[in-house]
Amino acid sequence: MNGKFLEIRNVSKIYRIGGLFRPTKIAAVDHVNLSLDQGKAQVLSLVGESGSGKTTLARMVLHLVQPTEGEIIIEGMSTGRRLNRSQMKTFRRRAQPIFQNPFESFSSRKTVDTYLFETARNILGAKTKAEAHRAVDEALVSVGLSAERVIGRYPNQFSGGELQRVSVARAMIPHPELLVADEPVSMIDASMRMNVVNLFKTLRDEFKVNILYITHDLSTAYYVSDRIAIMYRGNIVESGPSTAVLKQPAHPYTELLLDSVAKIGEKWHDVVRLPDMESKEYGYVGCKFAERCPYVRDICRKIKPPMVTTEDAREVLCFKLVNYENVEEQKVAT
Amino acid sequence: MIRIKNVSAYYKTVQGTVKATEDVSFEIFDNEIVGIAGESGCGKTTLMKAIYGNVESPMYIANGSIELEVEEFGEKKIIPNQEIHRYWWDHISYIPQASMSVLNPVVRIKDQFLDSYLRSEVRALGKQALLARMAAYLQELELPPEVLNAYPHQLSGGMRQRVIVALATFVHPKFVLADEPTTALDVVVQRGILTMLMNLQKQLQNTFVIVSHDMGVHYQITNRMVIMYAGRVVEIANTDVLFDRPQHPYTEMLINALPRVGDDHQRSGIGGRPPSLLNPPAGCRFADRCYLADAGCTQVQPELVEVEPGHFVACLKRAPETAASAPQSTWRGTASA
Numbered sequence: 001m002n003g004k005f006l007e008i009r010n011v012s013k014i015y016r017i018g019g020l021f022r023p024t025k026i027a028a029v030d031h032v033n034l035s036l037d038q039g040k041a042q043v044l045s046l047v048g049e050s051g052s053g054k055t056t057l058a059r060m061v062l063h064l065v066q067p068t069e070g071e072i073i074i075e076g077m078s079t080g081r082r083l084n085r086s087q088m089k090t091f092r093r094r095a096q097p098i099f100q101n102p103f104e105s106f107s108s109r110k111t112v113d114t115y116l117f118e119t120a121r122n123i124l125g126a127k128t129k130a131e132a133h134r135a136v137d138e139a140l141v142s143v144g145l146s147a148e149r150v151i152g153r154y155p156n157q158f159s160g161g162e163l164q165r166v167s168v169a170r171a172m173i174p175h176p177e178l179l180v181a182d183e184p185v186s187m188i189d190a191s192m193r194m195n196v197v198n199l200f201k202t203l204r205d206e207f208k209v210n211i212l213y214i215t216h217d218l219s220t221a222y223y224v225s226d227r228i229a230i231m232y233r234g235n236i237v238e239s240g241p242s243t244a245v246l247k248q249p250a251h252p253y254t255e256l257l258l259d260s261v262a263k264i265g266e267k268w269h270d271v272v273r274l275p276d277m278e279s280k281e282y283g284y285v286g287c288k289f290a291e292r293c294p295y296v297r298d299i300c301r302k303i304k305p306p307m308v309t310t311e312d313a314r315e316v317l318c319f320k321l322v323n324y325e326n327v328e329e330q331k332v333a334t
Numbered sequence: 335m336i337r338i339k340n341v342s343a344y345y346k347t348v349q350g351t352v353k354a355t356e357d358v359s360f361e362i363f364d365n366e367i368v369g370i371a372g373e374s375g376c377g378k379t380t381l382m383k384a385i386y387g388n389v390e391s392p393m394y395i396a397n398g399s400i401e402l403e404v405e406e407f408g409e410k411k412i413i414p415n416q417e418i419h420r421y422w423w424d425h426i427s428y429i430p431q432a433s434m435s436v437l438n439p440v441v442r443i444k445d446q447f448l449d450s451y452l453r454s455e456v457r458a459l460g461k462q463a464l465l466a467r468m469a470a471y472l473q474e475l476e477l478p479p480e481v482l483n484a485y486p487h488q489l490s491g492g493m494r495q496r497v498i499v500a501l502a503t504f505v506h507p508k509f510v511l512a513d514e515p516t517t518a519l520d521v522v523v524q525r526g527i528l529t530m531l532m533n534l535q536k537q538l539q540n541t542f543v544i545v546s547h548d549m550g551v552h553y554q555i556t557n558r559m560v561i562m563y564a565g566r567v568v569e570i571a572n573t574d575v576l577f578d579r580p581q582h583p584y585t586e587m588l589i590n591a592l593p594r595v596g597d598d599h600q601r602s603g604i605g606g607r608p609p610s611l612l613n614p615p616a617g618c619r620f621a622d623r624c625y626l627a628d629a630g631c632t633q634v635q636p637e638l639v640e641v642e643p644g645h646f647v648a649c650l651k652r653a654p655e656t657a658a659s660a661p662q663s664t665w666r667g668t669a670s671a
Contacts, residue, residue: 049523050520051490189373190548190549191591193591194603195605220592220593222593222595247595256522257521259525260522260524260525261521262521262524262525262548262550263550264550264577264594268525272525
């Protein structure tokens with residue numbers, strides 16, 4: 001087996017909410033294991049609804065939030081513990097974020113190149129003006145923009161799609177090995193979305209950047225990713241190659257997600273059940289999806305389901321695949 | 335029904351007048367779900383505000399009129415735009431964009447419910463009876479009646495949105511306007527809310543106007559669609575017809591812009607960006623992004639032309655001859671007939 005580029009090992013993040021003396025604990029991320037192989041750059045999509053823990057997990061990978069338990073390793077560099085200043089600097093050069101709303105990530109009173117040059121100086125460590133200029137130019141070209149079009153302009157002079165490309169260019173300045181993009185296209189018009197999504201493909205193929213693509217949109221996830229992980233209430237319920245997962249979902253939640261996409265060409269016919277009070281679900285002992293699952297049996301409510309590895313290299317957190325038997329972990333044929 | 339005639343709604347800004355919608359005319363019939371689609375900045379929200387009669391500075395109606403036709407005490411009545419605000423909640427209600435955040439976080443849902451119906455005729459029922467009816471109505475919509483006693487922050491985004499829909503449809507208004515009702519929500523919740531809207535419409539037999547930039551949403555729930563681009567209407571058709579044979583190149587591109595699960599085709603977005611509405615071009619506004627456009631398109635403003643019954647297109651390339659030879663068959667012609 002190859003080495004791992006990114007390894008998320010048994011990571012949990014527990015938040016305490018409400019009450020000074022008896023706070024409720026919520027596991028935003030609950031014992032998650034996930035990895036990306038070394039060698040070939042890949043796009044890994046993390047899909048889930050709001051409150052599934054996908055953003056928390058991404059923030060932990062970026063070292064913005066410390067995990068309560070477990071560790072995250074990026075090619076030998078653990079981000080499970082707090083890093084000191086110089087380690088942090090090295091880390092920032094290797095992993096860069098892209099945020100959801102480009103109009104919020106750039107101040108409307110500064111020209112966008114301010115951010116580009118700051119990144120070149122502070123993170124890449126460009127010493128001279130010429131060096132910084134070269135780095136900014138290169139990054140802008142890599143996202144299909146040019147220095148003349150960008151330098152000296154304010155955010156409101158760009159469309160959402162263009163501005164998001166500028167923020168990808170900013171992230172590309174220190175030549176990172178990993179980009180963590182949290183809902184990068186959800187604020188962008190449908191007509192421009194593909195320009196950004198296609199850019200991720202180009203960066204992966206030409207610049208060998210691994211991309212952690214966080215989204216709730218299954219169609220762009222299917223389009224762009226090599227691997228996909230579906231999250232529900234802090235658990236990864238299904239992960240594996242994206243075509244396999246999305247063409248033949250094994251977990252009932254993945255099925256529900258796929259059914260719920262507002263597709264063109266096929267209308268909905270059955271009704272969908274929504275949870276009443278979602279925060280309750282974090283506290284369930286067994287499967288967190290149990291109350292909404294059409295295949296639920298008693299055992300699902302009592303015991304946490306096993307992580308089942310299927311023959312086509314998928315991992316599924318569900319009793320259904322092991323005929324509702326109480327087992328630890330198992331490999332099954334699909 | 336709602337008659338929108340040659341409406342131009344502008345905004346006064348420091349840089350000049352932003353012509354957010356220009357010469358928009360169409361009709362919204364009774365008992366249908368109409369979808370309005372287009373990119374951000376195409377004027378869809380402005381048009382909704384105009385229809386709702388919620389015109390506040392810097393926005394103003396420069397031209398045209400909007401009329402609502404309602405039935406009151408068994409009689410048909412035409413309400414002009416300036417009067418619409420008197421009929422809010424009872425006859426027409428509006429679910430604004432990002433409506434999940436319109437609820438006051440420190441006031442219980444029931445008090446916000448009561449406040450909303452302060453001026454409405456149902457207020458005559460009395461507070462307790464009104465609350466009981468609300469609880470019953472929530473149950474009808476499969477929402478737990480306990481939410482009435484909750485504060486908004488205790489509810490999830492999806493639940494808040496469903497409460498807003500309940501609030502907006504409580505007295506069964508004839509027209510419900512919804513601006514991007516599911517944009518910030520997850521797919522499963524989105525589906526739940528859209529199904530709820532569809533069922534409500536079937537039950538109430540009233541008119542819903544849904545604004546969304548998501549063509550999938552429109553495909554799922556609307557009966558008829560209006561496509562807007564840079565402040566103008568470019569295509570109107572029944573939803574099935576529109577997806578089956580879109581005529582305007584912009585509509586085509588909107589439909590094909592996004593990938594689908596299981597489809598491995600390479601997709602590309604629409605290049606370029608919409609023109610500035612401070613100073614819109616003289617010809618077709620889509621011309622510089624259009625693959626069909628030629629020099630003529632940048633000169634002449636295309637009019638809406640009926641290419642088949644109920645299907646209107648504003649494109650010189652796709653609907654040319656009729657535009658020149660038979661002006662009476664344009665949309666405005668049939669509207670005044």
